[in-house]
Every structure is written in structure tokens, then in C-alpha cells.
Amino acid sequence: MSAPADLSAYGHDPLWLIVAKALVIFVFLLLTTLVAIYAERKVMARMQMRVGPNRVGPRGMLQSLADGVKLALKEGITPAGVDKPIYMLAPIIAVVPAFMAFAVVPFGPEVSIFGTWSPLQLTDLPVGVLYILAVTSIGVYGIVLAGWSSGSTYPLLGALRSTAQVISYEVAMGLSFAAVFLYAGTMSTSGIVSAQEGTWYVFLLLPSFLIYVTAMVGETNRAPFDLPEAEGELVGGFHTEYSSLKFAMFMLAEYVNMVTVSALATTLFLGGWHAPFPLNLWDGANSGWWPVLWFIGKVWFFLFVFIWLRSTLPRLRYDQFMNLGWKILIPGALVWVMTIATVRAFRNAGYNTWLVLLCVGVVLGIALLILVANVFRSRRREVGSGPEKPLESRPFDPMAGGFPVPPMPGHTAPSEDSHA
Known part of the structure; x- marks a missing residue:
């Protein structure tokens, strides 16, 4: 087992240092947010073949600050x-x-x-x-x-x-x-x-x-x-x-x-x-x-x-x-x-690490094979059920969902004789 973490260095800082650390973290998070918003706009623009912000500040670098203000x-x-x-x-x-x-x-x-x-x-x-x-x-x-x-x-x-x-x-x-x-x-x-x-x-x-x-x-x-x-x-x-x-x-x-x-x-x-x-x-x-x-x-x-x-x-x-x-x-x-x-x-317990990893790997491999086999079996069952019928060959019931709906393209509404 690993030794417990040594936390003796914490809890002894003077008050001014605690306040300074908290302030640095606060400023770091604010500045990172401003830069992240600008970087997100620029990277997304680059990936989507656009320009992105380019007016406020050099290359649009002050756009995030302007939006915040x-x-x-x-x-x-x-x-x-x-x-x-x-x-x-x-x-x-x-x-x-x-x-x-x-x-x-x-x-x-x-x-x-x-x-x-x-x-x-x-x-x-x-x-x-x-x-x-x-x-x-x-x-x-x-x-x-x-x-x-x-x-x-x-x-x-x-x-x-x-x-x-x-x-x-x-x-x-x-x-x-x-x-x-x-x-x-x-x-x-x-x-x-x-x-x-x-x-x-x-x-x-x-x-x-x-x-x-x-x-x-x-x-x-x-x-x-x-x-x-x-x-x-x-x-x-x-x-x-x-x-x-x-x-x-x-x-x-x-x-x-x-x-x-x-x-x-x-x-x-x-x-x-x-x-x-x-x-x-x-x-x-x-x-x-x-x-x-x-x-x-x-x-x-x-x-x-x-x-x-x-x-x-x-x-x-x-x-x-x-x-x-x-x-x-x-x-x-x-x-x-x-x-x-x-x-x-x-x-x-003192057992060899590589032997343990080998046994665990074999068990996980068998479980993975069973999972993959189940997925393929379910997909084969879906394929075996036959292709989906085209809309023209399906019987259309406008009240099937509990309220009347219009026919889809390719459907024809049933005649009065069929309802009778």
C-alpha cells in the first residue's frame, strides 16, 4: 500500500500569503475565461473556414473583454x-x-x-x-x-x-x-x-x-x-x-x-x-x-x-x-x-503483478467477446426480420395514434368501404 500523503506543508501560511494565493487563483480563472472565449471563436472559425472576431483590438483579441463590459x-x-x-x-x-x-x-x-x-x-x-x-x-x-x-x-x-x-x-x-x-x-x-x-x-x-x-x-x-x-x-x-x-x-x-x-x-x-x-x-x-x-x-x-x-x-x-x-x-x-x-x-497479498494482469486481461477479453457477440446477434435478428416495407404497401390508419393525422407522401387514405 502507498504511504499516506504528507500534508504537513499546508495550513501554516501567513494570512497575507493565503489572500495572495486566493487572489491569484481568482484572476487566473477570470483571465483564462477571457482567453478561452477568444480562442474558442478563433479556433471554431478556423475549423469552419470563417474569420472570427477581428475588429476589437489587434486581431480581435479584446473582443471577449468588450463583450464582458x-x-x-x-x-x-x-x-x-x-x-x-x-x-x-x-x-x-x-x-x-x-x-x-x-x-x-x-x-x-x-x-x-x-x-x-x-x-x-x-x-x-x-x-x-x-x-x-x-x-x-x-x-x-x-x-x-x-x-x-x-x-x-x-x-x-x-x-x-x-x-x-x-x-x-x-x-x-x-x-x-x-x-x-x-x-x-x-x-x-x-x-x-x-x-x-x-x-x-x-x-x-x-x-x-x-x-x-x-x-x-x-x-x-x-x-x-x-x-x-x-x-x-x-x-x-x-x-x-x-x-x-x-x-x-x-x-x-x-x-x-x-x-x-x-x-x-x-x-x-x-x-x-x-x-x-x-x-x-x-x-x-x-x-x-x-x-x-x-x-x-x-x-x-x-x-x-x-x-x-x-x-x-x-x-x-x-x-x-x-x-x-x-x-x-x-x-x-x-x-x-x-x-x-x-x-x-x-x-x-504478494502475488506476481504480471500474472494477475494476465488473468484479469483474459477475463475482460472473454467478457468483451460475449458483449460483441450479443451485439452482432441482436443486429442479425434485426436484419433477419426483413427489410422495412415501403410506404405504399403499408396500410394507413389515420387514427392509429389516437388522433387524426394526414397521410404521409406515398400513403393513400383508406376508402370508406375499408372502414365499413
Whole structure:
């Protein structure tokens, strides 16, 4: 078993350093949001053969700032039928947990800050990852309350979708964390980063990484999983009735959550602030302030993936989205967690690791073959049922659905004699 994470370096910072760290994290998240919005517009324009913002500032680089100022200065319209206290509180509930979650994310090792040695992390807990999971779960209350307090049908539908979405995908996300906890032997973020000093968990726990990446896109309501704010179905989703600064706070919460889940993916699977190969061959790569650069680079890699997905994939139907979460991600995560638990148990009992991995691989291979065989059997059964009949040969009943409908192209309405 791994030794417990050493948290003795935390909790001893002077007050001025705590305030400075909190302020730096706040400014970092705000600036990253501004840059991410600009980068998203430019990357999407490039992928879709457009220009993107190019008027405000050099190459349009001040467009995000101009939009923020515009939203802050616009008139805030409050509809007459809203529950005003909850309506005003919902954006705050959505945005505050997004910032709070970054308190336990490690940016780098212990460094000297104006003569005081301190880790580049606001604080850490023995259950730091569970703290992030709990705090980000509170953010959905802001979305639910925004939809409910608006007093309108479409925002309420968007809020209900978001509730189902978070419940579904947080289960898979939590199970992907469990495999990391089992392998690292700790739940603290700094301890997990230290455990990846040799090999990153993206290689050792690849299924957990793939499940987490899928779940984090669903968790942040981003395309192709942006069902709570599907413009074609729900006008704007849960924030339809919001304008001005309150609308901007929802957008800020979305982008800060993107940075948070990207930082968490970096911490759990990409070695945190450790330098990638071949930079890690340099002795000073993981000391001083250099690790902050590696950490930010990895976070931006995931932000680019978010933008890439939005630019290329269409939105899923809601039933497809729920099937992916409940029928694929959660069962797959459960099987993988049990596999990792079995490997760890045999390793702790002194058995040869490679022999255990071979046995587990054979069992998983047999299970995969059975699953593939079932899929092909069901498809063969569908093919064996024969091709679908053309519309002209189908009997048409205008009252089949309980209310009269007109015939489809190729259908002919039945004659009066056939009804008789």
C-alpha cells in the first residue's frame, strides 16, 4: 500500500500569503475565461473556414473583454412572473462553487514566495478530490433554481435536463476517481500528483481517463452534451429569462467549470504539474516555477478538446445521451473499478503483478467477446426480420395514434368501404 500523503506543508501560511494565493487563483480563472472565449471563436472559425472576431483590438483579441463590459452595462430585465429572491440568487449559486473548487488544485511544488516557502496550492485535504466533486455538485442548484424561479416552461425543462445530466454523469465521474484512489492510495490532490512522478495514470488507468473525459464534457453542459441549453428545442435553456450581468455570470460559471474539470483531469491522469517527456529529462524541469508552465499547458490541451468537440460534433438526442451515461459509462466504470481493486488486492497479498494482469486481461477479453457477440446477434435478428416495407404497401390508419393525422407522401387514405 502507498504511504499516506504528507500534508504537513499546508495550513501554516501567513494570512497575507493565503489572500495572495486566493487572489491569484481568482484572476487566473477570470483571465483564462477571457482567453478561452477568444480562442474558442478563433479556433471554431478556423475549423469552419470563417474569420472570427477581428475588429476589437489587434486581431480581435479584446473582443471577449468588450463583450464582458457590454453585458455588465446592459439593462437588467426582470420578468414580472419570477420568484425574485431565488431568481437573483441562482447565478451566484452557479458561479461561486466554480471558483471554490480550485482551492485544492496544485499548480506546482513548494517554492519560495517573498522568502516564505509554501506549496503552489491554496490548501489540500485528505479527501481533496471528494471536496471538488462535492463543491461542483452544488453548482447545479443554481441551474435548477434559475429554471424554476423563471416561471417559464422552457427554462424549467432545461433545468430538469441539467439535473438528470449531472446525476447521470457524476456517477461515472466518481467511479473513474475510485480507480485513481485505489492506485494512488490517497484522495488528496497533492498526493495523487506525487504518486505519478514515475508514470502518469493516463497510461496505467486509460479506461478511467476515457470515462472521465466523457463525463466532464457532460458535466459542464458543453457540446455535444449541451442538452440543458439546446437552442433549437428550449430557446436558450435554463437562462432564457436572464439578461445583463446575471446572464454573464452563468457564462462565467460554464467556462470556469471547464477550467476546473480540465485542471482535475491534469491532476489525476496527466501527472499534474510534472513535466512531460522529454522535458522531464532536464533536472530542473520539476522544480521552481517551471511546473506552473507545464500545468497550464496541459489545462489548455483539454480546453482545446472542448472547443474541438463543439466545432465538429452535432448535439445528441436526449435518449442517446442518457443511454450513453447509464448503459455504457457507468457499467464500464464499475467493471474497471472491480478490476483495479482485484489487481491491488492480489498485489498486496504478494502475488506476481504480471500474472494477475494476465488473468484479469483474459477475463475482460472473454467478457468483451460475449458483449460483441450479443451485439452482432441482436443486429442479425434485426436484419433477419426483413427489410422495412415501403410506404405504399403499408396500410394507413389515420387514427392509429389516437388522433387524426394526414397521410404521409406515398400513403393513400383508406376508402370508406375499408372502414365499413
